[in-house]
Amino acid sequence: MTVSDETIRAEGLYKYFSGKNQKQPIKACEDVNLSIKRGKTLGLVGESGCGKTTVGRLLLRLIEPDSGTVLFQGIDLTLLKQREIRPFRKHFQMIFQESSSAFNPRMKVYDSLKESIKLYTQLRPKEIKEYINLLISRVNLSRGVLDNFVGNLSGGEVKRLDIARTLSIEPAFVIADEPLALLDMSIQSQIANLLLDIQQEKSISLLFISHDLRIVEMLSHWVCVMYSGRFVEYGRISVIRERSLHPYTRYLWNPMELGVSDRLPEGGCIYKPSCYLYQKRGFPLICSESQPLLIEQEKDHFVACHFVK
Amino acid sequence: MPMLAELEGLKVYFYDQGDKRFIRACEDIKFSIKEGTVLGVVGESGCGKTVAALSMMGLIDGEPGVIEGRFFFKPKQKDRRSVMLAVMRGSRKDRDFRRGELFDLFNGLKRCVEYDQYPYTIIKDSERWLRKNNRIMEHVRGKNISMIFQDPSRSLNPFVPVGIQIEKTIKWLSKNEKKGQLESEVAELLREVRIFNPKVVMNMYPDALSLGMAQRVVIAIALVSRPKLLIADEPTTGLDTTNKYRIIELLQQAMEKHDMSLLFISHNIGIVGSIADDIAVMYAGIIVEFGSKQQIIIAKRGPKHPYTEALVSSVPTDADIKKGKKLKVIQGIVPNNKMEVVGCPFLPRCPYAVGKIRRKCRERCPEAFEVTPGHSIRCWLYAN
Amino acid sequence: MKRFYYEKEMAQKEAFYVPLYKRASAVDVISIGYGLFVVTYLICFYVIAITNTFIKDPMQVDIKNMFLTPSFEHLFGTDFLGRDIFSRIVKATEAFFLPGVIAITVSTAFGLGFGIVSGFYPRYFSRGIFYFLDIIDSFPRVILILIVIILFNPSIYVIMAFVGITSIPKTASYIKTKVELLKEQRFIEACRALGLSKRHIIFKHVIWLYSKSVLIIQATLRMGESVLIETSLSYLGIGVQEPVPSWGNMVAMGKDFFFQGKIWLSTIPAVMILMTIMGLYLLGDGLNSLYNEKVSR
Incomplete structure (x- = not known):
């Protein structure tokens, strides 16, 4: 694996949030390592509040990591200042969960799209108009939306606009932060297919964040499963589909059969209280003593559990 | 299994003061809930599923409009007498107020704004119907029927x-x-x-x-209150996978324990399929299909409304995923409830409306045709 | 109807951005219309006054024509020295127009600066700036103006600059709350992710699209306030001095002849003051309810 083959690589990212009233800082994510190759999709699965979105923002440096490095095509982004990072923002973009709030509600759609295009290209106004029309037709929208305010459009339309805005500056790496979560059932599949098409067409590296393992499975080449701020399983999708080893991943595959409790762990493995393996094996000591590390069990398959052989 | 509740011909229209016209929220809603079973209502946002639930609770007021229909309900043994008296007191002469054990809670309810055809000015909208309805509902609401509203953190x-x-x-x-x-x-x-x-x-x-x-x-x-019927309006929306199934499990256990029925409203057909016994599919204010879970979701072949078919197939199956197929797509957009509906509301997105049948679809909204006992579809494809 | 389907979204964002002209009510239209009329005649008067055209010389003493009642020749009559009252009223706009603009400029410029800096960098600047602004705010304004008059010559420009300074805290706090609210919004984050410069975000998104209404409303209220302060100081005899006309000293001079039946001498400038201040405040209020900002005087 050469450096140029990788679009983005994160090593040992840690982030804690400290509130004013909390004595202890809140753990957002711990020991996050990932890498995405050119044109590939990495799916990030987990419950809400487990730090998925934080990982996405850390990769874009919208928030500062406490420690760790983010390499974008070999350039260490964490060493750059915010001002120096701005030229690189052309290359990585984000599609937001609530697209309707990611557009300025007092701006017409056309102006919102124009803003970013104007920043990175030297097109004349007429050319910009043509370019925007092209983008709009690429995401299957009619030109009528351009004269509207965002509040007057439906959820699916705004999501398409968000994708169009992302496409407009032709990034190499895109983070899609739960893009399907707030949409209607019949619209979800439209958007998912659109994302897949565009990703293959422009060979974009995609980080697809979702809480639905099934949709992630459809769209991505690699999957990592996150629980309470840590990666518990990470691997190629074909491998995970056949042999998911961590109890949490197995739970996500069929949530009706295996129960999960609400209790928080006091120490040791983060998944201990809800783990069915822990109960099955008769509450072994090792689980309450140490947090298992992400270890490569077989080729392209990493699992963080004491009992996986 | 004995019936617990039957809703018939519910019609809810709202009057839009800005555009000076009526907006259809529900039209001719008809479904029934058996005792101890779950009825799932599926539909996209704005299709009228919440309005149907709210009108069952007698919670729609405030705005002028049309509300009509019949709602038969079997109250608890304890409240039977008081409900019967209240229903009798408000009963209209031209209607029977009971059907066996069930009492018509909407008896006497006909809230109809009188209006001109053009330019749609409101002439009369009395408050009397509301008081009448409340007098009946106060014996039922919260005691026999409970409701879980859409956003839990906002209903506390x-x-x-x-x-x-x-x-x-x-x-x-x-x-x-x-x-x-x-x-x-x-x-x-x-x-x-x-x-x-x-x-x-x-x-x-x-x-x-x-x-x-x-x-x-x-x-x-x-x-x-240990209700007979619990209406759950999108209880799993906004929750993640783990919590979703835990809440469903919990609802199922409560049902068993208290001998309760459940009206489960959701936009996710996968979730509804995992809990419901009967399913009603709503689209743009009408129920396009009503039947058992077996008939609607599990049966691969057999008569189905085009919309249900598309919804079911848009949930990826294991076989699809292994083959690496794309998700199946329902073309078109969710209808805006401000649009005026003439003919079948699903027509613009329907793949089957071609040739001869298309004219029929455009002209008139289909009635509910019963294809097999207990399975009715509103589609001209299945016209007898 | 919307209540059922869009309730959630309504709370979170401006779900439907309605163009201004569609949400204006009749009262708004009337008050804004009247306010604009006042602004128009103020600007016309000022332009006439500085170019000195179309009107008779306001300083021209004409003993023969004292106390003339309003007629076609002298539109508002003449005063006790035979000077044309209309031209004096027009000329008197010079006394408060430019100073008022100075007050607006001072309060807007500094308020905007302080507000944005303390809103965007709360950790470093907010506390210091707002202590300073609280100190300014805690001085009674009239006393401060009197001190200024004692310390300097009673120049109206200096006084108005101080009026501007004393209203910095209000503008700054409005802008600060705006910035703090907007900073958390997803679309600002989206702008940052797109790589737009901070300057662009501040000027385009924060100031132009969200704060301009506050600034306009503040400016109209500030103008009304400066008219009020200038005229009342002149009335007391510490503002503009005779023979230079001001609406305040015209009322003061004319009041001696009020009970002799020559009521137009003081009434006409007084009515002018009333109309102007009322117009400016109504304009502010109308814009306030139109933009749905909650700006107080």
Whole structure:
């Protein structure tokens, strides 16, 4: 694996949030390592509040990591200042969960799209108009939306606009932060297919964040499963589909059969209280003593559990 | 299985003062719930599923419009007498107010704004129907039918600790209870909805709870009266996969324990399929298909409404995923409820409306055709 | 109808951005219309006054024509020295127009600067700036103006600059709350992710699209306030001095002849003051309810 083959690589990212009233800082994510190759999709699965979105923002440096490095095509982004990072923002973009709030509600759609295009290209106004029309037709929208305010459009339309805005500056790496979560059932599949098409067409590296393992499975080449701020399983999708080893991943595959409790762990493995393996094996000591590390069990398959052989 | 509730010909229209015209929310809604079963209602946002639920509770007021229909319900043995009296008092001469054990709660309910055809000015909108309806509903609402509203964190009072909110509901139902007894009762209720540390949660304010926790508390409040029917309006929306299934499990257990029926509203057909016995699919204010789970979801072949077919196939199956197929797509957009509907509302997105049948679709909205017993479809494809 | 389906979204964002002209009510239209009329005649008067055209010389003493009642020749009559009252009223706009603009400029410029800096960098600047602004705010304004008059010559420009300074805290706090609210919004984050410069975000998104209404409303209220302060100081005899006309000293001079039946001498400038201040405040209020900002005087 050469450096140029990788679009983005994160090593040992840690982030804690400290509130004013909390004595202890809140753990957002711990020991996050990932890498995405050119044109590939990495799916990030987990419950809400487990730090998925934080990982996405850390990769874009919208928030500062406490420690760790983010390499974008070999350039260490964490060493750059915010001002120096701005030229690189052309290359990585984000599609937001609530697209309707990611557009300025007092701006017409056309102006919102124009803003970013104007920043990175030297097109004349007429050319910009043509370019925007092209983008709009690429995401299957009619030109009528351009004269509207965002509040007057439906959820699916705004999501398409968000994708169009992302496409407009032709990034190499895109983070899609739960893009399907707030949409209607019949619209979800439209958007998912659109994302897949565009990703293959422009060979974009995609980080697809979702809480639905099934949709992630459809769209991505690699999957990592996150629980309470840590990666518990990470691997190629074909491998995970056949042999998911961590109890949490197995739970996500069929949530009706295996129960999960609400209790928080006091120490040791983060998944201990809800783990069915822990109960099955008769509450072994090792689980309450140490947090298992992400270890490569077989080729392209990493699992963080004491009992996986 | 005996019937618990039957809704017939529910029609709800709202009057839009800005555009000076009526907007269709529900048209000719008809479904029935058997005792101890789950009815799932599926539909996209704005298709009228919430309005149908609210009108069953008698909670639609305020705005002028049209509301009509019949709602037969079998109350608890305890409340039977009072409900019967209330229904009889308000009964209209031209209608029978009972059907066996069931009483028509919408008896006498015909709220109709009188209006000109053009330019649609309101002439008369009396408040009398509302009082009449409330007189009946006060024996039913909260005691026989409970409801869980869409956003749990917004249906709790943010300034009152959770425990006190539950206590108040208990007090409202039975007046003479001692304080110690109340507290233990609250704790028991919370334990029933799988909150393991009720003493701590009781003193918490709603904004300190996570969404899953808040949903449980709301369910606990709804269960206080041991209702016959629980209406759950999108209880799993906004929750993640883990919590979703835990809430569903919890609802199922509560149903078994209290011999309760459930009206489960959701936009996710996968979730509805995992809990419901009967399913009603709604689209743009009408029920396009009603039938058992077997008929609608599990049966691969057989008559189905095009919309249901598309919805079911848009959920990826294991076989699809292994082959690496793309998701199947329903073309077109969700209809805006401001659009005027002529003919079949699904026509613009329907792949089957070609050739001869298309004219029929455009002209008139199909009635519900019963293809097999207990399975009705509103589509011209299945016209007898 | 919307209540059922869009309730959630309504709370979170401006779900439907309605163009201004569609949400204006009749009262708004009337008050804004009247306010604009006042602004128009103020600007016309000022332009006439500085170019000195179309009117008779306001300083021209004409003993023969004292106390003339309003007629076609002298539109508002003449005063006790036979000077044309209309041209004096027009000329008197010079006394408060430019100073008022100075007050607006001072309060807007500094308020905007302080507000944005303390809103965007709360950790470093907010506390210091707002202590300073609180100190300014805690001085009674009239006393401050009197001190200024004692210390300097009673120049109206200096006074108005101080009026501007004393209203910095209000503008700054409005802008600060705006910035703090907007900073958390997802679309600002989206702008940052797109790589737009901070300057662009501040000027385009924060100031132009969200704060301009506050600034306009503040400016109209500030103008009304400066008219009020200038005229009342002149009335007391510490503002503009005779023979230079000001609406305040015209009322003061004319009041001696009020009970002799020559009521137009003081009434006409007084009515002018009333109309102007009322117009400016109504304009502010109308814009306030139109933009749905909650700006107080």
